[in-house]
Amino acid sequence: MNSPTLKDLQLQLIDFANARNWGQFHSPKNLTMALSVEVAELMEHFQWMTEEHSRTVHGDKLDAVKEEVADVLLYLLQICNQLNIDLIEAAQKKLVKNAVKYPAA
Numbered sequence: 610m611n612s613p614t615l616k617d618l619q620l621q622l623i624d625f626a627n628a629r630n631w632g633q634f635h636s637p638k639n640l641t642m643a644l645s646v647e648v649a650e651l652m653e654h655f656q657w658m659t660e661e662h663s664r665t666v667h668g669d670k671l672d673a674v675k676e677e678v679a680d681v682l683l684y685l686l687q688i689c690n691q692l693n694i695d696l697i698e699a700a701q702k703k704l705v706k707n708a709v710k711y712p713a714a
Contacts, residue, residue: 651677
């Protein structure tokens, strides 16, 4: 069986929100604020760690980080849903722009 695509996840999110009548709250403004909260929750797991320790997270801590990473992705996809943004296309364009802005030595 194939892994779900970003589009599959976006459709699941739409169904999930519709089943709970949450669409009324899912403005880009609200979703962006919720995204920032989830990013802060992700950052909290690394607060006070050394650089090296942050590279060796495992066990329950890694499981918690995975959940926060998933929350970040899901909110980002919901913002894309609301604004009809193709996330892959936007990311590819940004990589090209960054390559021009920051050329390899």
